Amino acid sequence: MRANGVYLSSYNKNLSLNMTNFKKNFRIIGSAHNYKEIYQKQKQKLDEIFLSPIFKKKNNPKLEIYKYLNLKKMIKVKDIALGGINKQNIKRLKLVNSFGFAGIEYFEQKKRPLKY
DSSP, rough: OOOOOEETTTTTTTTTOOOOOOOOOEEEEEEESHHHHHHHHHTTOOOOEEOOOOOOTTTBBHHHHHHHHHHHTTSSSEEEESOOOOGHHHHHHHHGSSSEOHHHHHHHHSOOOOOO
C-alpha cells in the first residue's frame, strides 16, 4: 500500500507539530468545520483543508453552500468538500467550485451495478 499524504483531524489542535519531515514526502491535509478550526489548521501549515459536512449526512448538521462559501473565503490553501456527497447533490457541489471533493457514498454508488 502506498500513501502520499497525512491527515490531521479537526480534533488535532496541536499547533507545534513538526511537519518539516512530513512535508518533504507527503501532502498534509486536515479537516475543519468552522472558522476556529480553519484558523488552527492554517497555523499547522496544511496543504489542503477538508470542509465538512457540506451536505446533510445522518445526524450531522450541514454547512450548506452559502456557509461553505463563507468559510472558503478565509482559507489560504486548497479546499476539499466533504460530507454527504452523493449522486443527487453532485450538481449542487459545482456551485462551491472547490479544489476537489471526497465522498465515500458517491464513489460506492459508482461501483454498484446499475439497476433498470
